[in-house]
Amino acid sequence: MRRYWLIFAQAVTVCLAILFVVTTLRPDLLRVNGPGTVLPATAAAGRAPAGDVGAVSYADGVAKAAPSVVNVFTTKHVNVPLIPLPDDPVLRQLFGQMPGVSRREASTSLGSGVIVNADGYVLTNYHVVQAADAIEVALRDGRRDTAKVVGADPDTDLAVLKLSKLRELPAATLAPDKGLRVGDVVLAIGNPFGVGQTTTQGIVSALGRNGLGLNTYENFIQTDAAINPGNSGGALVDAYGNLVGINTAIYSESGGSMGIGFATPIEIARKVLDDIVKTGAVKRGWLGVEPQDMTPELARAFELPRDAAGVIIAGVMRDGPAARGGLRVGDIVQSVNGKRVADTVGLLSEIAQVPPGQRATLGILRSGKPADLAVVVGTRPGKPR
Known part of the structure; x- marks a missing residue:
């Protein structure tokens, strides 16, 4: 009997030694892919092993969507009347201004947009380009181009721009209509405060928000992904980089993000885009x-x-x-x-x-x-x- 116990003890010792070696050198052999799996600490910290990035990172989705998101700069010229100067030739020569003459000043604002067609069509918010005298679009790769408004739909606060020269552009992939659910992860990509392209992450907080007094037709996606001034017209994408909405407005008492943002769903934006490209206007x-x-x-x-x-x-x-x-x-x-x-x-x-x-x-x-x-x-x- 003592001999059997000795053999058993030796077998257990060998098995433990093998388990220690495998755990140290090849821990991936012990991983179980299924419900309840606990990821390694490196993955939990955002440094997932190669080949497993999709489970813990949205880098692939951002890489897919970000090139199609552009910065939109608009300029409006304003006539500013000058104060008439005394009828003194010396003063008029000094200031170079005659009484009653006005000068033109440029007021510049910024927003975001999404390239939705390789031929240069860009979706943005109507309030971003409203009354603009000049529009310039800057791509993520540094290229710039002027743009004109093809058509606008104030009822949904959407507008379609067309770039003047650039073609073969990185176009966004539009998600299927009504594919979102409350709780889905979404990413907001835009140009907040003019600091440059920025990505923020959150979830879909609610669907079908209306009665906000923003537009005639309201059916907003509500999200807690941080949206700030300058994000207007930018992309709201799912975790895979598909365009699910156009960021439109925020609820804020301070002017910054308070975790309540609103985006126009892709099913509305798609119809507005198609109607404007085909006929120049939206018919309802x-x-x-x-x-x-x-x-x-x-x-x-x-x-x-x-x-x-x-x-x-x-x-x-x-x-x-x-x-x-x-x-x-x-x-x-x-x-x-x-x-x-x-x-x-x-x-x-x-x-x-x-x-x-x-x-x-x-x-x-x-x-x-x-x-x-x-x-x-x-x-x-x-x-x-």
């Missing part, structure tokens, strides 16, 4: 009504349940699409083409997606009775630029 469906959200008090007045949903028609434009279709003041719109609408934002959004000239079926309540109304949708009048 329009009814010509004054909508009003349902409230518990209004629901009581219409003898409806307190939690009733829908949009009350408070006004109808004379000879507008809604008037021609028979919609009346006091009607309550509850659906558009079979899709329920709960508030004014939902109604405007659904109608905007209907191509002008096509019929939209409105599910309404009139005098408490349900009915379907077919309305030929018109074209929403554009805002003056």
